[in-house]
Amino acid sequence: MQGTWVDIICRELQNHAAANARELIAATRTELDIDANSRATIVLLIALEFSKLSEAMPLFSESLASPNEQVRECAVRGLENLDSKEARRLLFEHRSNQSQRP
Numbered sequence: 619m620q621g622t623w624v625d626i627i628c629r630e631l632q633n634h635a636a637a638n639a640r641e642l643i644a645a646t647r648t649e650l651d652i653d654a655n656s657r658a659t660i661v662l663l664i665a666l667e668f669s670k671l672s673e674a675m676p677l678f679s680e681s682l683a684s685p686n687e688q689v690r691e692c693a694v695r696g697l698e699n700l701d702s703k704e705a706r707r708l709l710f711e712h713r714s715n716q717s718q719r720p
Contacts, residue, residue: 639668643668647676647677657681657686657689658686658692661696665693665695670700675700675704678693682694
């Protein structure tokens with residue numbers, strides 16, 4: 619039964635997120651009480667569907683510093699999709715920092 623609710627929620631997000639992408643990005647950036655899995659799901663949705671919006675850049679940048687690996691991976695994917703000079707710089711810095719960790 620739980621899978622049914624997830625399917626409904628995902629479908630609703632897909633159907634309505636595009637019209638409210640900027641609000642979704644802003645809310646995700648400011649809402650501190652989102653668990654890591656939900657944040658990763660939202661960042662992934664934005665990375666896949668709305669990464670070309672300039673408003674997504676700060677969310678992806680902030681998400682690179684997340685303690686949750688899944689959130690960081692979604693942010694990397696979003697920056698790769700954005701493919702701007704600033705996105706490539708952030709990815710370079712992130713990957714350099716990752717390679718310096720033990």
